Amino acid sequence: MLHSIALVKQVPDTANISGKVMNDDGTVNRSKLPAVLNSEDRSALELALRVRDQYGGRVTVVTMGPPRASDVLRECLYMGADSACLVSDRKFAGADTLATSYVLSKVVQKLAPFDLVFAGRQAIDGDTAQVGPQTAEKLGISQITYTESIIDICDGAITARRRIDGGYEILRSQMPTLLTVIKDAAVPRPFSAKRLMAFKNARTLIDLEKLVEDNSLLYLDKLIEENRQRGLYIDTLTADDLDIQADRCGLKGSPTRVYKIDSVVLTGRDRQNIEPTRDGLTGLVDALIRDHILG
Amino acid sequence: MNQIKNSDVWVFVEQRDGKAADVSLELLCKGRKLADAMESRLISIVLGHNVDAVAAQTFAYGSNESLLISNPALEHYRTGPYERHLVKLIHEMRPRIVLFGATIIGRDLAPRIASATQSGLTADCTDLQIADIVYLRQSYPRLLLQIRPAFGGNIIATIITPETHTQMATVREGVMELTPVECPSRPVITSITFTADPTDDLLQIIERHREGSKINLKSAPIVVAGGYGLGTKENFRLVNDLAKVLGAEVAGTRAAVDAGFIPTERQVGQTGLTIRPKLYIAIGISGAIQHRAGMQESNKIVAINVDPDAPIFDVAHYGIVGDAIEVIPKLIDAYKARLK
Numbered sequence: 001m002l003h004s005i006a007l008v009k010q011v012p013d014t015a016n017i018s019g020k021v022m023n024d025d026g027t028v029n030r031s032k033l034p035a036v037l038n039s040e041d042r043s044a045l046e047l048a049l050r051v052r053d054q055y056g057g058r059v060t061v062v063t064m065g066p067p068r069a070s071d072v073l074r075e076c077l078y079m080g081a082d083s084a085c086l087v088s089d090r091k092f093a094g095a096d097t098l099a100t101s102y103v104l105s106k107v108v109q110k111l112a113p114f115d116l117v118f119a120g121r122q123a124i125d126g127d128t129a130q131v132g133p134q135t136a137e138k139l140g141i142s143q144i145t146y147t148e149s150i151i152d153i154c155d156g157a158i159t160a161r162r163r164i165d166g167g168y169e170i171l172r173s174q175m176p177t178l179l180t181v182i183k184d185a186a187v188p189r190p191f192s193a194k195r196l197m198a199f200k201n202a203r204t205l206i207d208l209e210k211l212v213e214d215n216s217l218l219y220l221d222k223l224i225e226e227n228r229q230r231g232l233y234i235d236t237l238t239a240d241d242l243d244i245q246a247d248r249c250g251l252k253g254s255p256t257r258v259y260k261i262d263s264v265v266l267t268g269r270d271r272q273n274i275e276p277t278r279d280g281l282t283g284l285v286d287a288l289i290r291d292h293i294l295g
Numbered sequence: 296m297n298q299i300k301n302s303d304v305w306v307f308v309e310q311r312d313g314k315a316a317d318v319s320l321e322l323l324c325k326g327r328k329l330a331d332a333m334e335s336r337l338i339s340i341v342l343g344h345n346v347d348a349v350a351a352q353t354f355a356y357g358s359n360e361s362l363l364i365s366n367p368a369l370e371h372y373r374t375g376p377y378e379r380h381l382v383k384l385i386h387e388m389r390p391r392i393v394l395f396g397a398t399i400i401g402r403d404l405a406p407r408i409a410s411a412t413q414s415g416l417t418a419d420c421t422d423l424q425i426a427d428i429v430y431l432r433q434s435y436p437r438l439l440l441q442i443r444p445a446f447g448g449n450i451i452a453t454i455i456t457p458e459t460h461t462q463m464a465t466v467r468e469g470v471m472e473l474t475p476v477e478c479p480s481r482p483v484i485t486s487i488t489f490t491a492d493p494t495d496d497l498l499q500i501i502e503r504h505r506e507g508s509k510i511n512l513k514s515a516p517i518v519v520a521g522g523y524g525l526g527t528k529e530n531f532r533l534v535n536d537l538a539k540v541l542g543a544e545v546a547g548t549r550a551a552v553d554a555g556f557i558p559t560e561r562q563v564g565q566t567g568l569t570i571r572p573k574l575y576i577a578i579g580i581s582g583a584i585q586h587r588a589g590m591q592e593s594n595k596i597v598a599i600n601v602d603p604d605a606p607i608f609d610v611a612h613y614g615i616v617g618d619a620i621e622v623i624p625k626l627i628d629a630y631k632a633r634l635k
Binding site: 097098132136138146163167169173256262276282 | 311316371374375378398399400402403404405406407409410411413414415416417418419428430440441445450451452453454455456457458459497498499500501502503504505506517541566573574584594595597608609611612613614615616617618621622625626628629630632633
């Protein structure tokens with residue numbers, strides 16, 4: 001049975017930056033931005049779901065992040081993922097791509113056996129496109145980055161078309177393989193209303209622990225079991241659940257460090273203001289012709 | 296000798312169909328400067344089949360030595376064999392810096408190599424420098440400063456990788472200047488033996504199709520660019536209209552690409568192209584640092600925006616505060632009138 005694992009990330013919604021989220025110094029206040037499912041990860045999940053719909057099997061979706069990242073897991077369940085897994089631990093905080101891929105590779109190994117790993121090409125908050133290939137390297141498996149479409153799966157191999165500089169190529173790889181997916185690869189399906197009603201109550205271990213804390217009449221083990229039986233339990237993994245070295249995750253395991261951050265002071269060119277009138281614009285055209293810029 | 300090798304600067308020279316990528320030659324020029332600052336050598340790494348000419352070409356751009364691995368299995372880029380050979384070389388020779396173009400190949404390969412060698416890697420740098428650094432009370436001589444705009448407005452982050460021996464970065468095409476050296480060093484091409492591995496056959500190229508990019512933004516003297524501020528795809532047509540009249544190429548911001556106004560290939564900025572045309576007309580572009588990184592060195596910049604406080608005006612030579620929908624037709628008329 002084909003098992004696909006989709007790696008997704010909750011990111012700040014940079015596409016909808018409004019004045020409300022700007023600090024006085026012109027920087028963006030990340031905590032005020034709405035958090036959304038990274039768009040290319042959504043396309044990656046769509047491809048994983050199509051593979052399942054066509055070839056059978058199941059799709060597990062995984063995210064690493066703070067407890068509230070379970071929001072994007074529920075969205076993935078609404079779309080059709082079979083199960084979801086939240087990877088969350090303070091020890092993972094401050095991770096760069098190397099430390100992130102280390103933990104993700106351990107999670108994928110824990111979810112083994114698997115045939116395919118899907119991820120978006122890159123996340124909009126960093127644009128590095130590094131976590132996918134680095135996870136594949138740590139798993140010791142092949143990769144197809146910039147995937148445009150899946151052509152075929154047969155005899156334990158996947159054939160896919162990927163973008164290359166100035167064209168495309170078609171690759172066939174023995175599975176397991178990790179694919180990173182570009183946005184144009186697939187239009188993600190909308191949420192199923194039925195699934196939305198069912199899975200809006202899906203809860204992580206952290207959610208349930210909080211419930212118990214607030215209500216002394218509840219017992220954690222019983223709650224977990226109840227949610228599990230109704231298919232509403234989101235697996236929750238912490239550092240202790242994974243076979244990991246502490247010095248390879250979080251800030252400790254991250255070789256890249258921010259040495260300093262500079263605000264850019266715009267020096268302001270010697271700018272000429274042009275009135276948006278016929279005369280003003282004619283003057284601009286003349287000036288550009290005089291400087292041999294327009295001919 | 297070992298001492299010297301330990302501070303070498305490497306550039307992975309990407310070749311496609313036997314031709315060196317422009318970005319690799321640009322990186323060699325930058326790598327030369329970094330090697331000079333470190334008093335070390337610049338080494339070009341060339342993988343392919345029958346690509347001696349590519350290795351030979353690197354000396355004009357400052358390399359001291361070229362490591363060449365030639366084999367039919369390397370003719371077209373594949374992750375497996377490229378990764379394996381580079382990782383082996385890095386383990387053996389321990390370069391201090393390795394640079395990659397932020398192309399599709401570079402973005403496929405560099406992260407795997409960084410992962411396999413446990414090295415730090417910074418994507419899409421807009422500048423690289425060498426400096427003596429004190430970080431957390433420890434001093435680090437001659438560290439690579441990896442400089443790039445960071446998410447969140449007008450911020451430039453300087454990234455360092457103080458604890459890993461090999462420091463890696465990717466850089467987009469057009470960001471570094473192409474400045475051939477005046478006195479190239481004597482060509483030294485060292486052939487490295489290719490070693491086959493059974494895992495190479497796990498992934499095969501079935502079909503490959505490349506056509507040279509039809510878009511020539513990089514060498515266009517005039518570029519008309521539109522941003523999200525235009526609001527709709529319909530309004531964005533005005534950008535095309537103006538470009539057509541001026542004989543210019545059309546470009547856009549990332550937000551314009553995301554909104555579907557214009558294809559990705561025409562994106563200007565940190566994660567797109569960096570260009571230096573004679574004239575850059577920015578329409579409905581607020582001027583986020585990520586966009587400015589790709590166009591601020593244009594010879595003349597004209598900005599059209601309704602918001603007089605838009606940061607784009609700070610890099611513009613000519614500023615027009617107004618609604619593009621009204622300004623562009625007037626500008627087209629004014630230009631046509633002068634042509635007569």
